[in-house]
Amino acid sequence: AQTxxxxxxxxxxxxxxxxxxxxxxxxxxxDYYLFWYKQPPSRQMILVIRQEAYKQQNATExxxxxxxxxxxxxxxxxxxxxxxxxxxxxxxxxxGNTGNQFYFGTGTxxxxxx
Amino acid sequence: xxxxxxxPRYLIKTRGQQVTLSCSPISGxxxxxxxxxxxxQGLQFLFEYFSETQRNKGNFPGRFSGRQFxxxxxxxxxxxxxxxxxxxxxxxxxxxxxxxxxxQYFGPGTRLTVT
Numbered sequence: 001a002q003t004x005x006x007x008x009x010x011x012x013x014x015x016x017x018x019x020x021x022x023x024x025x026x027x028x029x030x031d032y033y034l035f036w037y038k039q040p041p042s043r044q045m046i047l048v049i050r051q052e053a054y055k056q057q058n059a060t061e062x063x064x065x066x067x068x069x070x071x072x073x074x075x076x077x078x079x080x081x082x083x084x085x086x087x088x089x090x091x092x093x094x095x096g097n098t099g100n101q102f103y104f105g106t107g108t109x110x111x112x113x114x
Numbered sequence: 115x116x117x118x119x120x121x122p123r124y125l126i127k128t129r130g131q132q133v134t135l136s137c138s139p140i141s142g143x144x145x146x147x148x149x150x151x152x153x154x155q156g157l158q159f160l161f162e163y164f165s166e167t168q169r170n171k172g173n174f175p176g177r178f179s180g181r182q183f184x185x186x187x188x189x190x191x192x193x194x195x196x197x198x199x200x201x202x203x204x205x206x207x208x209x210x211x212x213x214x215x216x217x218q219y220f221g222p223g224t225r226l227t228v229t
Binding site: 033037042046050101102 | 147149156157159162170172204206216217218219221222223
């Protein structure tokens with residue numbers, strides 16, 4: 001089974017600064033999808049950004065961008081100009097090409113310091 | 115477009131009872147997945163339904179079951195509840211077929227407490 005590892009249980013960042021959350025995964029598949037989800041204290045999981053493995057270009061969504069290193073099986077999330085509303089648990093997720101099952105990391109709790 | 119809805123939002127049950135949770139996916143989505151989230155185990159996949167058929171199943175005992183209706187709404191049932199079943203149960207929907215159609219959208223969850 002695929003595994004997703006988030007080695008940073010907790011991270012903090014000053015408001016307006018940049019923070020990078022790490023994620024590595026293990027797979028033997030060549031085609032797959034990677035996601036970052038955000039879960040604020042209200043508990044609703046929100047999709048932040050998606051990367052398709054066959055695309056070499058790193059995905060970007062406004063202040064959120066990823067550094068996708070396929071050979072290294074690394075998928076980090078960079079949050080620029082951090083805002084108080086970015087405080088949440090962030091989950092990295094892997095989805096194989098069959099699209100039937102997501103594998104989630106254990107999450108990184110991000111605190112934004114005013 | 116309305117998001118994924120789950121009912122009830124909170125539930126308290128006693129050991130040995132059974133419980134049914136409901137999930138209504140986003141209109142047009144045919145796939146519904148269920149997850150159990152606990153502080154110790156994180157997010158664990160329970161099962162996925164697509165067009166009324168269970169397409170994939172995680173590593174949970176048979177006490178956990180589900181079904182999907184023709185309108186794509188899904189229910190999850192847990193029988194003979196144990197204290198360890200206390201968790202946030204999340205439902206997620208997606209289109210479920212076609213390249214790039216597996217993006218999952220989550221509901222707010224049902225918080226189940228077993229006493």
